[in-house]
Amino acid sequence: MTRRLPNLKHLRAFEAAARHLSFKQAANELSVTQAAISHQIKALEEHFGARLFHRLNRQVALTEEAAVLAAELELALDQVASASARFRAQVMTGTIRISVTPFYANRMILPHLEEFHAAFPGLSVDLELSYEIADFAERDLDGALRYGLSDRPGAYMQLIHLDRVAPVTSPALIHGNDLPMTPAQIAEFPLAAVAGQERYWSQWFKAAGRTLSDDCKMSRHDQRALALDFALAGNAVALADLPLIRNELANGSLVCLSETQITLDRGIHLAVPEGPFRDPRLTAFGDWLRGRISEWI
Amino acid sequence: MTRRLPNLKHLRAFEAAARHLSFKQAANELSVTQAAISHQIKALEEHFGARLFHRLNRQVALTEEAAVLAAELELALDQVASASARFRAQVMTGTIRISVTPFYANRMILPHLEEFHAAFPGLSVDLELSYEIADFAERDLDGALRYGLSDRPGAYMQLIHLDRVAPVTSPALIHGNDLPMTPAQIAEFPLAAVAGQERYWSQWFKAAGRTLSDDCKMSRHDQRALALDFALAGNAVALADLPLIRNELANGSLVCLSETQITLDRGIHLAVPEGPFRDPRLTAFGDWLRGRISEWI
DNA sequence: TAGTATCGATAAGTTTTTCTAAAGCGATGC
DNA sequence: GCATCGCTTTAGAAAAACTTATCGATACTA
Numbered sequence: 001m002t003r004r005l006p007n008l009k010h011l012r013a014f015e016a017a018a019r020h021l022s023f024k025q026a027a028n029e030l031s032v033t034q035a036a037i038s039h040q041i042k043a044l045e046e047h048f049g050a051r052l053f054h055r056l057n058r059q060v061a062l063t064e065e066a067a068v069l070a071a072e073l074e075l076a077l078d079q080v081a082s083a084s085a086r087f088r089a090q091v092m093t094g095t096i097r098i099s100v101t102p103f104y105a106n107r108m109i110l111p112h113l114e115e116f117h118a119a120f121p122g123l124s125v126d127l128e129l130s131y132e133i134a135d136f137a138e139r140d141l142d143g144a145l146r147y148g149l150s151d152r153p154g155a156y157m158q159l160i161h162l163d164r165v166a167p168v169t170s171p172a173l174i175h176g177n178d179l180p181m182t183p184a185q186i187a188e189f190p191l192a193a194v195a196g197q198e199r200y201w202s203q204w205f206k207a208a209g210r211t212l213s214d215d216c217k218m219s220r221h222d223q224r225a226l227a228l229d230f231a232l233a234g235n236a237v238a239l240a241d242l243p244l245i246r247n248e249l250a251n252g253s254l255v256c257l258s259e260t261q262i263t264l265d266r267g268i269h270l271a272v273p274e275g276p277f278r279d280p281r282l283t284a285f286g287d288w289l290r291g292r293i294s295e296w297i
Numbered sequence: 298m299t300r301r302l303p304n305l306k307h308l309r310a311f312e313a314a315a316r317h318l319s320f321k322q323a324a325n326e327l328s329v330t331q332a333a334i335s336h337q338i339k340a341l342e343e344h345f346g347a348r349l350f351h352r353l354n355r356q357v358a359l360t361e362e363a364a365v366l367a368a369e370l371e372l373a374l375d376q377v378a379s380a381s382a383r384f385r386a387q388v389m390t391g392t393i394r395i396s397v398t399p400f401y402a403n404r405m406i407l408p409h410l411e412e413f414h415a416a417f418p419g420l421s422v423d424l425e426l427s428y429e430i431a432d433f434a435e436r437d438l439d440g441a442l443r444y445g446l447s448d449r450p451g452a453y454m455q456l457i458h459l460d461r462v463a464p465v466t467s468p469a470l471i472h473g474n475d476l477p478m479t480p481a482q483i484a485e486f487p488l489a490a491v492a493g494q495e496r497y498w499s500q501w502f503k504a505a506g507r508t509l510s511d512d513c514k515m516s517r518h519d520q521r522a523l524a525l526d527f528a529l530a531g532n533a534v535a536l537a538d539l540p541l542i543r544n545e546l547a548n549g550s551l552v553c554l555s556e557t558q559i560t561l562d563r564g565i566h567l568a569v570p571e572g573p574f575r576d577p578r579l580t581a582f583g584d585w586l587r588g589r590i591s592e593w594i
Numbered sequence: 595t596a597g598t599a600t601c602g603a604t605a606a607g608t609t610t611t612t613c614t615a616a617a618g619c620g621a622t623g624c
Numbered sequence: 625g626c627a628t629c630g631c632t633t634t635a636g637a638a639a640a641a642c643t644t645a646t647c648g649a650t651a652c653t654a
């Protein structure tokens with residue numbers, strides 16, 4: 001049996017482009033430049049001797065036949081992905097030791113660890129709770145979850161989740177105001193910011209269609225958790241990543257004041273020690289975390 | 298939706314190796330060297346952090362989990378292949394003009410052309426029957442089926458089928474002998490060979506476990522078709538490729554004398570004009586032909 | 595039992611593929 | 625009228641894949 005297949009990399013690029021109806025978004029999904037997608041689609045079109053996309057103004061549309069192909073490829077690639085995931089789950093065994101701050105441990109990891117164990121029965125996660133990142137070798141760590149700027153998430157720093165924030169506060173502060181509130185209303189409240197990250201408030205107001213005036217009442221806090229506590233106590237409005245405060249939103253101790261959200265240039269990452277070999281179990285853990293976060297809220 | 302997939306090329310190599318339980322055969326199927334397969338499996342094993350194969354003496358065996366993965370991948374890749382084939386069939390339109398000798402046209406192409414049209418409704422094949430290959434441009438040809446040595450089937454010469462021959466003759470010659478016959482019995486008959494290709498008879502006898510003696514009765518013919526006609530007339534035994542004489546075998550005008558078959562270093566190829574662009578319709582035609590031939594007989 | 599062939603692993607070097615950066619194009623929106 | 629957006633193209637750089645050659649282990653063969 002000799003099966004003739006087109007270049008699978010090209011097919012994958014095509015499937016992503018077809019799903020998004022955008023080369024740019026496909027490029028983003030596959031972590032390459034948009035030009036790369038353009039190349040691959042072109043090569044596939046030459047292979048088949050037929051157009052896959054109609055090129056329109058600033059967008060692409062699938063040809064009739066290509067739409068069928070894309071749908072079938074999507075199914076097949078899903079099958080490949082799930083088969084690989086099942087295999088991975090089977091062969092992952094042992095324990096990985098990961099350092100994480102209590103803030104994230106409580107809000108992100110611990111509530112979902114059961115779920116992870118169900119997905120990877122042979123793999124246990126040993127969490128070290130600490131406020132600062134210690135030396136990997138010294139503490140016998142396999143990885144660490146660290147929050148910060150997302151400038152160069154490379155081989156040793158996998159992005160798990162970029163903060164996507166909206167203004168939140170205690171219901172006590174806004175007693176009775178209708179939700180959502182306008183940016184103008186929100187600007188009347190005291191605003192809680194992390195020291196040195198005041199710009200996120202300006203960015204949020206800009207996204208909401210308003211300029212933040214210089215004479216707003218803004219408090220500055222050393223840590224994000226402190227700004228959030230300040231808001232929780234009903235003293236101010238803070239910007240918060242909604243998945244992280246889902247419990248507070250659910251039990252009503254915090255409310256979200258606006259639909260407008262902005263994505264920050266900082267978030268949570270999984271850092272692994274430098275070296276030639278990367279433990280696939282960490283990749284699996286990171287992938288799992290990244291995948292699940294998008295489902296929370 | 299961001300789907301995490303292992304390198305698809307590696308998965309394909311793994312699937313082939315798992316199917317054959319042999320790196321070497323997988324390499325052969327994928328037209329690469331055995332070393333390449335070894336590299337790819339190794340990379341995949343590192344990606345997963347787990348063994349896919351047990352390495353035994355001169356053979357490999359799948360691990361338990363890898364066997365499941367392989368089965369699932371086989372299905373998924375089949376889906377990709379059939380989806381691609383369907384797309385191809387849809388977009389292939391127009392006419393391709395192919396030169397072929399009457400011998401092959403009658404025995405290989407014409408009886409199956411209907412079938413091809415069913416598979417590629419938009420594509421017609423225009424056959425030019427001729428004994429010699431003319432200049433592509435002069436006769437406005439897109440390709441030519443040519444029989445010959447298979448030394449370097451490269452970009453411009455796609456192998457369709459290597460002759461796999463066994464001794465055949467008219468029932469008249471062997472009147473009443475039981476089949477299959479032993480090599481010794483066969484050596485008693487006059488043997489028909491193509492001039493300059495007598496070695497194939499030696500090769501066949503060697504494969505059948507006997508040395509061909511120098512004093513056998515061997516006739517030499519200028520063309521393969523003539524040697525075959527000679528056998529058909531009951532004058533000698535000839536070596537023939539079974540798929541090519543399926544009609545004669547079916548209607549009893551020829552019988553095969555032995556189970557032993559050997560593969561020659563010559564066969565039928567699809568030649569295309571040199572140049573940077575290869576017409577995908579010719580590739581499709583060649584692939585189809587190659588695929589179907591293995592099913593005839 | 596020596597000799598030979600087979601199969602997979604590995605090392606080193608080369609080829610091919612893939613990707614990026616940058617410039618371009620045509621259309622769109624403010 | 626200028627900035628922007630999304631795809632294309634070109635040229636060159638980077639990465640991946642492949643080949644050749646060789647090795648080691650083992651099985652077949654004479």
